Amino acid sequence: MMWSVNEGNRKSQGRTSSSRGASFTLRKSSVVFGSTVALDSVDLHIGSGEAVGFVGLSGAGKTTLLCLLNGTVRPTGGTVQVDGRDLATLSFEELRKVRSGIGFVHQDLSLIPNLRVLHNVLAGRLGKLSFWGGMRAFLFPQRRYVHQIHEILERVGIPEKIYERTDRLSGGQRQRVAIARALFQEPVGLLADEPVSSVDPARARSAVSLLTEISREQGLTLCVSLHNLHLAREFFPRLVGLRAGRVVFDRATEQVTEDEFEALYDLNGV
Amino acid sequence: MKMTRSWDRAFLHKGLGVRRILILAILSGGIWAFVQLDLNPADLVPTSGGVQVAWAFFSRALSPAIVYEAEFVPSDTPPLLWKALQAAGTTVVFASAAMSLALIWGLLLGFLASSSWWVGDPAGGAGNVTAFVRRSIAPVVYGSTRVLIAFMRSIHELIWAVLFLAAFGLSHLSAVIAIAIPFGGTLAKIFSEMIDEAPRDVAHAFRGSGASATHVYLFGLVPRALPDMTAYSFYRFECALRSSAILGFFGYPTLGFYIAASFENLHYGEVWTYLYTLLVLVILVDWWSGALRKRFVV
Numbered sequence: 001m002m003w004s005v006n007e008g009n010r011k012s013q014g015r016t017s018s019s020r021g022a023s024f025t026l027r028k029s030s031v032v033f034g035s036t037v038a039l040d041s042v043d044l045h046i047g048s049g050e051a052v053g054f055v056g057l058s059g060a061g062k063t064t065l066l067c068l069l070n071g072t073v074r075p076t077g078g079t080v081q082v083d084g085r086d087l088a089t090l091s092f093e094e095l096r097k098v099r100s101g102i103g104f105v106h107q108d109l110s111l112i113p114n115l116r117v118l119h120n121v122l123a124g125r126l127g128k129l130s131f132w133g134g135m136r137a138f139l140f141p142q143r144r145y146v147h148q149i150h151e152i153l154e155r156v157g158i159p160e161k162i163y164e165r166t167d168r169l170s171g172g173q174r175q176r177v178a179i180a181r182a183l184f185q186e187p188v189g190l191l192a193d194e195p196v197s198s199v200d201p202a203r204a205r206s207a208v209s210l211l212t213e214i215s216r217e218q219g220l221t222l223c224v225s226l227h228n229l230h231l232a233r234e235f236f237p238r239l240v241g242l243r244a245g246r247v248v249f250d251r252a253t254e255q256v257t258e259d260e261f262e263a264l265y266d267l268n269g270v
Numbered sequence: 271m272k273m274t275r276s277w278d279r280a281f282l283h284k285g286l287g288v289r290r291i292l293i294l295a296i297l298s299g300g301i302w303a304f305v306q307l308d309l310n311p312a313d314l315v316p317t318s319g320g321v322q323v324a325w326a327f328f329s330r331a332l333s334p335a336i337v338y339e340a341e342f343v344p345s346d347t348p349p350l351l352w353k354a355l356q357a358a359g360t361t362v363v364f365a366s367a368a369m370s371l372a373l374i375w376g377l378l379l380g381f382l383a384s385s386s387w388w389v390g391d392p393a394g395g396a397g398n399v400t401a402f403v404r405r406s407i408a409p410v411v412y413g414s415t416r417v418l419i420a421f422m423r424s425i426h427e428l429i430w431a432v433l434f435l436a437a438f439g440l441s442h443l444s445a446v447i448a449i450a451i452p453f454g455g456t457l458a459k460i461f462s463e464m465i466d467e468a469p470r471d472v473a474h475a476f477r478g479s480g481a482s483a484t485h486v487y488l489f490g491l492v493p494r495a496l497p498d499m500t501a502y503s504f505y506r507f508e509c510a511l512r513s514s515a516i517l518g519f520f521g522y523p524t525l526g527f528y529i530a531a532s533f534e535n536l537h538y539g540e541v542w543t544y545l546y547t548l549l550v551l552v553i554l555v556d557w558w559s560g561a562l563r564k565r566f567v568v
């Protein structure tokens with residue numbers, strides 16, 4: 001397949017593109033839902049163009065952390081900065097603008113089943129369009145957009161599906177539609193929440209490699225939450241381990257010890 | 271097997287208790303209504319004159335008229351079947367005009383009457399005027415819209431027709447608006463509920479990519495509800511056909527006009543011809559909506 005990675009140690013290759021990618025900084029960020037502490041005083045800095053994997057058990061707070069980064073969840077304590085700007089100080093319009101620059105591939109993909117692939121991908125651009133611009137794009141898509149979307153679909157490996165109804169696609173193909181939608185945002189940061197949960201191991205691997213490859217090509221900052229430790233270690237130069245809402249390690253992948261991985265996934269201590 | 275402890279049992283039975291009471295209440299409500307109205311099956315046995323009329327009418331069900339039953343027909347009168355077709359056409363035109371208006375009102379009011387466009391953006395941003403306005407004005411708009419559409423719905427199209435005829439006379443617009451008002455109200459109510467019940471995952475995702483509230487609503491929520499909304503609109507179109515036919519009783523040249531005239535003249539065969547025309551209309555709409563729904567792509 002055209003997007004398959006050539007084997008070899010991808011993760012150690014340096015980032016070639018310049019500082020296009022977004023940077024994220026969390027300072028003592030906490031998130032409390034009712035009586036559940038989802039994140040507990042997290043300090044984290046992710047630099048422009050980095051690729052970071054978030055690992056941890058179910059309920060450790062990975063999704064919540066990703067949602068902090070695009071401002072769809074607000075911290076109940078501490079601050080979240082994107083490119084040095086505290087999200088809590090932004091106006092609604094400014095926040096929208098920041099969000100429009102961050103692509104998010106959701107765990108459940110969040111696609112509209114009865115729309116064509118074209119329209120699902122098109123929706124990624126809504127954040128950058130005016131009311132009438134969005135109406136125009138949805139009702140009478142401009143050729144320029146159609147060509148651009150075709151190119152992106154080509155990049156993710158399903159160009160022939162552009163006019164297909166989304167619910168007629170396989171799980172793996174839908175995943176690519178979700179990735180294409182995030183890319184059509186022309187983002188500076190890409191967040192992916194467990195992007196491999198609905199597909200077989202081979203496709204899981206190719207999806208992760210696709211994400212890392214595209215992010216490297218375009219100089220995007222990439223944060224991916226993963227249950228699969230093997231994939232995380234293979235593709236990400238830096239890993240953040242989460243356990244019960246706390247960061248238990250945050251360093252270069254090769255420096256994380258086996259003991260730390262075992263402690264992270266130890267079910268007894270939760 | 272483990273014994274169920276008594277407090278466990280109390281808990282287990284509580285869930286069913288409410289349900290049992292509800293079922294009994296609904297049943298006894300129905301019986302009470304029957305008793306109130308003094309409904310008696312014996313009332314269905316007709317008087318002897320009634321039997322004759324009923325027989326005369328129903329015996330023509332299998333032999334609807336092909337030509338006029340009157341002895342004298344003016345020479346410039348079109349053939350019966352042609353007239354039935356014309357009446358059907360007029361019925362469709364009135365229904366379509368009313369539905370077009372009702373759809374516009376239904377979509378607009380349905381938007382205002384759904385809670386999805388203003389409830390909950392968890393991360394609105396600081397000093398957010400838009401969010402403040404939305405949070406304080408929106409509930410008022412929402413509430414008054416719901417009252418308005420309840421008002422539109424609670425008055426039947428025939429009553430609206432009586433009011434408009436008194437005010438504006440027998441104009442085409444009176445008939446169209448009389449149907450459009452209650453239909454618009456019903457569409458608005460059902461649309462708003464369908465949209466509010468559509469899954470929110472996509473809306474959440476769109477908001478996360480910076481889409482405005484209106485875009486989230488139009489492209490994230492409405493498309494998910496659209497197949498249901500279309501099916502329901504077709505069903506309402508059927509109802510509009512019936513209502514438009516009935517408005518013939520007021521003198522509009524729809525099927526109802528000719529049904530009433532033929533019935534008065536005891537030309538039951540003609541009545542059946544018109545009734546079957548209406549039936550064919552409804553079947554056609556049903557077939558059309560089915561065919562469309564089968565290959566529905568937004």
Ligand SMILES: Nc1ncnc2c1ncn2[C@@H]1O[C@H](COP(=O)(O)OP(=O)(O)OP(=O)(O)O)[C@@H](O)[C@H]1O
Nearest residue numbers: 033036037038056057058059060061062063064065
């Ligand atoms: N909207 C919410 N309301 C209440 N509690 C929530 C909400 N979202 C998350 N939580 C809680 O916060 C904690 C962290 O959840 P989160 O979804 O971030 O975990 P996760 O690491 O993504 O898990 P998984 O790997 O299963 O997706 C969990 O205990 C969860 O129950």
Ligand SMILES: [Mg+2]
Nearest residue numbers: 062063107193
């Ligand atoms: Mg999760």
